[in-house]
Amino acid sequence: MTTGQLILNGIAAFLTLCIFSFLYKDNPFYKFAERLVAGVATGYWTILLYHTNFTDKVIEPIFINGQYHYIIPAVLGIMMWTRFSRKWSWISRYPIAFYIGIGSGVSITVYLYTYLFKQLQATISTPLTLDLAGLNVLIIVIAVLSALIYFFFSSAHKGIFNVASRFGIYVIMIGFGAGFGLTVMGRVALLVQRIIFLRDYIVALFGG
Amino acid sequence: MRDFLEKMMLIDRRWIYLAIGLAVIIPAIKSFHVPVAVSPEVRKVYEFVDDAKPGEYIFLCFDYNPSTMAEMNPMAYAILNQAFNKDLKVILVTLDQFGAGMVEEIATRVAANHKKVLGEDYCFLGYRPYPAIVILAMGIDFRVPFPADYYGTPLDSMSVMQGIKNFYDVKGVIEITGGSTADFWIIYGNGRYDFPLALGLTGVMSADYYQYLQSGQIFGIIPGVKGAAEYETLVGFPGEGMAQMPYQVIAHIVILLFIIISNVAYFASRKKKGKLGGGV
Structure with missing residues (x-):
C-alpha cells in the first residue's frame, strides 16, 4: 500500500469508527461523519444530474445541435419551478398533469401484467401432480388463500374461515421470519465488510 | 436463574452490539472454512x-x-x-x-x-x-x-x-x-x-x-x-463472499443465542407475572 493509499484508507477507517461510535451513543464524531456523507452525496448528485440530464437534454440539443423541439420539455421543467411562488404555483399543475398522464399511460398496463396477471397465472395454472412439485403447488395455493383470508374482514372469522385465517397468520409469520433472517445476514455483511477493511488497514499500517 | 433471565430482558442493547462486535473479530484473527451448499x-x-x-x-x-x-x-x-x-x-x-x-x-x-x-x-x-x-x-x-x-x-x-x-x-x-x-x-x-x-x-x-x-x-x-x-x-x-462466511456463522450463532435467551426470559417472566396475578 502506497503512502497516499494509507492516508486515504486512514481517513476511511477514521470515518468508519466515527459511524460505529453511534452504537454507544450520539456524539459529535458521528454527527460530523453523517453530515459529511450527506454533503458529499448531495454535491455529487447535483453535479451528476447537471451532466447526465441538463447538459445533454437541454444545453447540447437546443444551443449546439439546433433541435428546438427540446424547448418544450425544457419549458415544462421550468414551469415546475413555479411551485416556489404562491402566486404562480398553479402553472406547475400543467407539467405535473403531463407527467402523471404519461406515467399512468406507460405504467398501468405493465403493472397489471407484472403484478397481477403473471402472478395469478403462476398461482393457478401450475398443474397439481402427485409428486413434490405438486405438493409445492398445493402449499402455495393454500398459503396464498389463507393469507388473503386473514385480511378479509367483511365476514366474521368463525368456523372454517377462522381455521384458514389462523393458518394465514402462520404463513405471514413464516414470510416475516424469512425476511428477518435475510435482513440479519445483510446487516452482518455490512459490519463484516467494515471489520475486514479495518483489519486489512491495521495489517498494512503495522505490517502484521 | 429466573432473576438472571429477568435481568437479561432488561439488558442494555449496547452489550449486544459489543458481543456481536467481539464475535466477528474472532474470524478476523483466525479464519476457518465454511462449506457452502449451492441453491x-x-x-x-x-x-x-x-x-x-x-x-x-x-x-x-x-x-x-x-x-x-x-x-x-x-x-x-x-x-x-x-x-x-x-x-x-x-x-x-x-x-x-x-x-x-x-x-x-x-x-x-x-x-x-x-x-x-x-x-x-x-x-x-x-x-x-x-x-x-x-x-x-x-x-x-x-x-x-x-x-x-x-x-x-x-x-x-x-x-x-x-x-x-x-x-x-x-x-x-x-x-x-x-x-x-x-x-x-x-x-x-x-x-x-x-x-x-x-x-x-x-x-x-x-x-x-x-x-x-x-x-x-x-x-x-x-x-x-x-x-x-x-x-x-x-x-x-x-472472493469476498466466501471470505465473509466465517463471520456470518459466528455472528449468527451469537444472534441465535440472544434470541433463545430472550425468549426463555420472556416466557419465564410471563409465567411469574401469571402466578402473581398480573399475567398477560
Missing part, C-alpha cells in the same frame, strides 16, 4: 452465463452504491469474472446515481485481469437518471438514453456495439441491485420486453422477490452475501 436459484444464473457461447452478449446492470457494496460487490466480481472467462461480450450499465465510480473500478480491474479491452470486449454505458424511463428507452435502442458511453465515446464507434441495438440482441440481463430498480427491471424490462432476467439482491430484499422466480418472470436469484458465496463456489473464484 437451485443461484445455480440457474450460473448455468445461464455458463451456457453462453464465446462472443455472445450479456447485459449486466449494477444498480447499487457504497451502502450495499458489502453484499453486491462479491456478486459483481464473480459474474464479471465468469463472463470474461467465457469470452462473452459484456454491456454494463448502472442506474444508481452513486454507482458509476464503483462499476468503473470493478470493470476496469476485472477486464485488466482477463486482458479484455474497453470498446472491443465490453462497454460501460454509464449512468442516466430515472430508471424506468432509461429501461424503456434501452428496449428501443441502447443509443437513445446512451448515445455515448461513460467515457464519452459514441456507441456507434465501438466495435463491441456494432449490430447491437437493444435487449433482443443480448442473451439476457442480470441485475445486481440494493434498491427498487429490481422492480423497474421486472415491470418495464421483463414485463414490457420479455427478455430473460435474473436478480442479485441484498439479503433484506431477497424474500420479497421469490414469487417472481416461481412465476417465471425471473429465471434466478442470487440472495445476499450467501448467494454471492454460492456463486463464487460455482465459478471457482473464492
Whole structure:
C-alpha cells in the first residue's frame, strides 16, 4: 500500500469508527461523519444530474445541435419551478398533469401484467401432480388463500374461515421470519465488510 | 436463574452490539472454512452465463452504491469474472446515481485481469437518471438514453456495439441491485420486453422477490452475501463472499443465542407475572 493509499484508507477507517461510535451513543464524531456523507452525496448528485440530464437534454440539443423541439420539455421543467411562488404555483399543475398522464399511460398496463396477471397465472395454472412439485403447488395455493383470508374482514372469522385465517397468520409469520433472517445476514455483511477493511488497514499500517 | 433471565430482558442493547462486535473479530484473527451448499436459484444464473457461447452478449446492470457494496460487490466480481472467462461480450450499465465510480473500478480491474479491452470486449454505458424511463428507452435502442458511453465515446464507434441495438440482441440481463430498480427491471424490462432476467439482491430484499422466480418472470436469484458465496463456489473464484462466511456463522450463532435467551426470559417472566396475578 502506497503512502497516499494509507492516508486515504486512514481517513476511511477514521470515518468508519466515527459511524460505529453511534452504537454507544450520539456524539459529535458521528454527527460530523453523517453530515459529511450527506454533503458529499448531495454535491455529487447535483453535479451528476447537471451532466447526465441538463447538459445533454437541454444545453447540447437546443444551443449546439439546433433541435428546438427540446424547448418544450425544457419549458415544462421550468414551469415546475413555479411551485416556489404562491402566486404562480398553479402553472406547475400543467407539467405535473403531463407527467402523471404519461406515467399512468406507460405504467398501468405493465403493472397489471407484472403484478397481477403473471402472478395469478403462476398461482393457478401450475398443474397439481402427485409428486413434490405438486405438493409445492398445493402449499402455495393454500398459503396464498389463507393469507388473503386473514385480511378479509367483511365476514366474521368463525368456523372454517377462522381455521384458514389462523393458518394465514402462520404463513405471514413464516414470510416475516424469512425476511428477518435475510435482513440479519445483510446487516452482518455490512459490519463484516467494515471489520475486514479495518483489519486489512491495521495489517498494512503495522505490517502484521 | 429466573432473576438472571429477568435481568437479561432488561439488558442494555449496547452489550449486544459489543458481543456481536467481539464475535466477528474472532474470524478476523483466525479464519476457518465454511462449506457452502449451492441453491437451485443461484445455480440457474450460473448455468445461464455458463451456457453462453464465446462472443455472445450479456447485459449486466449494477444498480447499487457504497451502502450495499458489502453484499453486491462479491456478486459483481464473480459474474464479471465468469463472463470474461467465457469470452462473452459484456454491456454494463448502472442506474444508481452513486454507482458509476464503483462499476468503473470493478470493470476496469476485472477486464485488466482477463486482458479484455474497453470498446472491443465490453462497454460501460454509464449512468442516466430515472430508471424506468432509461429501461424503456434501452428496449428501443441502447443509443437513445446512451448515445455515448461513460467515457464519452459514441456507441456507434465501438466495435463491441456494432449490430447491437437493444435487449433482443443480448442473451439476457442480470441485475445486481440494493434498491427498487429490481422492480423497474421486472415491470418495464421483463414485463414490457420479455427478455430473460435474473436478480442479485441484498439479503433484506431477497424474500420479497421469490414469487417472481416461481412465476417465471425471473429465471434466478442470487440472495445476499450467501448467494454471492454460492456463486463464487460455482465459478471457482473464492472472493469476498466466501471470505465473509466465517463471520456470518459466528455472528449468527451469537444472534441465535440472544434470541433463545430472550425468549426463555420472556416466557419465564410471563409465567411469574401469571402466578402473581398480573399475567398477560
